[in-house]
Amino acid sequence: MNTSQLIEGCLHNDTTAQRDFYANYSSRVMGVCMRYASGAKDTEAMAGYVFKKLFEEITKCPADINMNQWVTDRSIWNAIAYLHQDKHRYFIAKTTRYMENKITDGEIVDEATLNTEDSRKIYLAALHALTPSYRILYNLTYVDEMTPDKIIENLEIARETYKAELEQARFQFKQYLNTYLHENGLRKQ
Amino acid sequence: MKTDYANSNCEKRVHELLAPLTGVCPDSVWESVSIDLDTKRAEAKNKWANKISNAPRLPLMVAGTILVVTISAWMFFTHKSSLPKNEMVNTTPVKHSISPAPKTDVNVVPVAQVTIPKADVQPSQVADQGSNQQQSMVAVKTEKHKKLIDSLTGKPYQPIELVKENNSPILIHTDNELVTSTDEHVNKGVAIDLNRKDTVSSMRSMVSQAQSVSAADSTQKP
Numbered sequence: 001m002n003t004s005q006l007i008e009g010c011l012h013n014d015t016t017a018q019r020d021f022y023a024n025y026s027s028r029v030m031g032v033c034m035r036y037a038s039g040a041k042d043t044e045a046m047a048g049y050v051f052k053k054l055f056e057e058i059t060k061c062p063a064d065i066n067m068n069q070w071v072t073d074r075s076i077w078n079a080i081a082y083l084h085q086d087k088h089r090y091f092i093a094k095t096t097r098y099m100e101n102k103i104t105d106g107e108i109v110d111e112a113t114l115n116t117e118d119s120r121k122i123y124l125a126a127l128h129a130l131t132p133s134y135r136i137l138y139n140l141t142y143v144d145e146m147t148p149d150k151i152i153e154n155l156e157i158a159r160e161t162y163k164a165e166l167e168q169a170r171f172q173f174k175q176y177l178n179t180y181l182h183e184n185g186l187r188k189q
Numbered sequence: 190m191k192t193d194y195a196n197s198n199c200e201k202r203v204h205e206l207l208a209p210l211t212g213v214c215p216d217s218v219w220e221s222v223s224i225d226l227d228t229k230r231a232e233a234k235n236k237w238a239n240k241i242s243n244a245p246r247l248p249l250m251v252a253g254t255i256l257v258v259t260i261s262a263w264m265f266f267t268h269k270s271s272l273p274k275n276e277m278v279n280t281t282p283v284k285h286s287i288s289p290a291p292k293t294d295v296n297v298v299p300v301a302q303v304t305i306p307k308a309d310v311q312p313s314q315v316a317d318q319g320s321n322q323q324q325s326m327v328a329v330k331t332e333k334h335k336k337l338i339d340s341l342t343g344k345p346y347q348p349i350e351l352v353k354e355n356n357s358p359i360l361i362h363t364d365n366e367l368v369t370s371t372d373e374h375v376n377k378g379v380a381i382d383l384n385r386k387d388t389v390s391s392m393r394s395m396v397s398q399a400q401s402v403s404a405a406d407s408t409q410k411p
Contacts, residue, residue: 013229013230018226022222026219027212027214030213031212033212035207048218055222123202177199
């Protein structure tokens with residue numbers, strides 16, 4: 001079943017087409033949710049929410065669009081919408097300072113000694129440790145490489161807020177990365 | 190080699206590692222999604238049934254009754270008002286202004302035959318102004334270009350032309366050059382009021398009178 005047939009079947013609530021759509025794009029959606037969620041359990045709930053939204057929004061999907069790009073883009077913004085739903089968690093403020101949490105003892109493991117999968121796990125763990133608001137900004141800016149104007153427009157925030165929060169997000173990410181690498185180094189020793 | 194990531198630019202490495210990230214979706218995700226899709230499918234099927242069943246019935250019945258009464262009243266009045274117009278237009282009496290001349294037993298040839306060859310009679314558009322006026326509003330077209338030939342004398346003559354303007358009486362006149370008779374009664378026009386009831390009878394009497402006079406002249410001439 002090609003892309004246009006998938007879209008047509010999903011428009012008519014065809015169960016086979018919906019199942020095929022899920023099978024084709026589930027790994028891509030799951031990858032997005034793993035980056036934006038805070039853990040494995042949160043990732044599953046977010047993926048379910050994103051797929052429900054995708055089946056609703058597929059009626060607005062243009063026929064001549066790149067489907068992979070459309071699914072990725074809509075998954076990102078629906079994942080952010082999922083995080084915005086939980087206001088209690090979203091507005092947690094972390095004011096950690098780099099100097100206060102700087103690791104002074106022990107060796108930091110050399111990343112070159114790690115394989116790609118281990119490095120990915122460490123980076124992902126550092127990303128999950130960020131607060132939802134910082135995680136969103138960091139993902140949008142550095143992983144998905146969206147332009148600041150698009151981020152500001154979609155998140156409806158001020159440019160100064162964006163800059164300040166992104167700087168905080170970068171700082172925290174590096175801090176957590178050092179921590180996880182240090183822990184990994186300790187485990188290796 | 191120590192790497193202090195806090196002082197290095199690690200964002201490029203982040204993009205390389207995390208951008209192509211994919212994962213395996215557990216079955217629990219599809220189960221929750223399929224349940225939601227089935228629910229929405231069932232809602233879509235029962236959408237109209239629920240709307241009809243949940244709709245308040247009393248206002249619907251009242252609205253339906255009012256609608257039926259309004260439509261029936263409108264149909265009744267419009268049908269009633271349109272009937273007389275149709276009847277008046279269709280039943281407009283079309284009368285020939287001149288009846289054919291009575292045959293005489295005497296072997297006399299009429300000089301001036303009062304006939305209207307191939308006259309197209311059209312009912313007037315103003316048909317609702319009373320029965321008397323309807324009878325008088327008959328337009329008569331004559332074909333002037335056609336000349337008739339008298340069968341006995343062999344001479345051409347033009348038919349009598351009827352002209353009706355407004356409510357004035359119809360003037361019947363004949364062309365002096367074409368009619369062979371020298372009688373003054375025939376050559377002069379005769380005014381007939383069509384609004385009168387005895388119009389037809391008076392015309393008949395006048396025509397018969399003219400025929401008798403012309404017949405008398407023809408018998409005296411040879």
